[in-house]
Amino acid sequence: MNKELGELLFPHIEKKPAEYESIFPARELGEGAMVTRLGPSPTGFIHLGNLYGAFVDERLAHQSGGKFYLRIEDTDDKRFVEGAVFTIIDALEFFDIKFDEGATKDGDMGDYGPYSQSERGEIYQCFAKELVERGIAYPCFMTEDEIAAVRAEQEANKENPGIYGKYALNRELTLEEIKEKINEGMPYVIRLKSDGKQGEEAKIISVEDGIRGTLTMPENFQDVVILKATGIPTYHFAHVIDDHFMRTTHVVRGEEWLSSLPIHVELFEKLGFELPVYCHTAQLMKIDEEGNKRKLSKRKDPELSLDFYKEMGYHPEAVREYLLTILNSNYEEWRMENKELPCEEFKFTMEKMSNSGALFDLNKLNDVSKDTLVRIPAKDLYEFLIKWARTYKPEIVSILEGREDYLVPILDLGREGQKPRKDFVCASQMFEFISYFFDDYFNITDEMPAETSAEDIKAIIGGYLETYDHSDDQSQWFDKIRELGTSLGYAAKPKDFKKNPDEYKGHVGHVSTVIRIAIVGKSQSPDVWEIQQILGEQRTRDRLNKFI
């Protein structure tokens, strides 16, 4: 009867399960090589958490000489967003996550495809058919109302909700009944006929998790849906079939999957497939408006969308560094000892991964980013800045493009030597920081120091202009400021002023601040002499003249 039911339900499926074993043979890889995958669903949104997981997959595979592939998990037609696949591929490319096979913009690449679940219907149905034929899956015609009624009854009886045991109304339908319902055109799903027990009788299963160690939980007892009414598989079924036939060795996924692990274990067992190693990562969290810790959500946290980082102009390398520091607790230490090595040299381990959800920390990202950018040559920063501006601040492209000779020294200001400045965090901030080098963006934003009177300000700038010699070296230049200040009643050294504040109007720092504001517009900046050298004599004088 089951055989007949299989044919009735899946008349078009001709391949036998065993055939797929030879179509997708075991991979020939070295000892210990891991095969991992990223399985995003194309909802049009990809956030830091996705990248976090992708990184683990990527490191694990490439570190072990294995393979890392991209599989599109588009089994939810309701949530599908047009163009989302490209968005995902773009984002991963931007952050330099490299795949060996899987979905690409030009179609699939690799021998284990198709890599989009929507194109694998025949494979899923083949195995659904097999399960039906073996009597461990069945068509279920229960309507939404029936399911709701069952649920209400279960709630009233304080029983676990779900379709199982006696509540699985269509579990024991006869072939005739099924035929009849199908002829009536009733829609149906295919459910697993679980033989698990619940409560006291439940068997306890235990699974070795790559990150969390031994996991123990009660077996599954629900008749879960494996094929929806549309013939499309649910995640559970697709996961088991795909990861088996794509020969995935390590399934890295978020901890929200932990509770459906028993379903997957049962499915793997029933299908006779070997269980992959599961690695359940902790979720990235954030603090919400009420002050509660909560998982990064797709809807509510647009600022944690990958687009946020692209818009702000965080360098992909900085984001990678940040991710690595929260991914492996010993990464930071390693980085301090190996400042110049590429992060790929770091030996990533699952043991060093945290089991508890980390809160996203923008401060930390910024700090990591500063350290990362200081290692990047100014010329590369220049190119990065232009690339960012092209999409996110097009109005400044014209003042940046083709001006490498002007920009590179600006971006390199104070970065040489043992204690380089770490002024840059991200592209948007970089432009802000150097904007005074562009006449259209230059303006005076800070107040002159309180220690300097209006007459003194004129005297300082006038005197400065009088003795200004663009070819002075840095110490000659500063000596002049010191002399100028002294002649106007300002201490030559801040310490002198602090010791005898009554004897002076202020100190040389105040004098130089006046000059700094005239030239830079702000009371804080890198070395003024170096800025003047980049600005050139004429523009320096022009800015000063405006004050007289």
Next chain:
RNA sequence: GUCCCCAUGGUCAAGUGGUCAAGACGCCACCCUCUCACGGUGGAAUCAGGGGUUCGACUCCCCUUGGGGAUACCA
């Protein structure tokens, strides 16, 4: 409700029965210093609570509490 996961400073965390309980970010002070940044020194700040086990618990067990997740024809 049921099931699962998690629990060291504000944040990220080291720690795996005996430590004055690392380090990083942030914060504060000081030093360097013409400003800022960088760098340096120092500081405040943590084992959620209660029971066990043990000569001895941050570490092992139990309970409570708290946080997170699942409980879908979403992934």
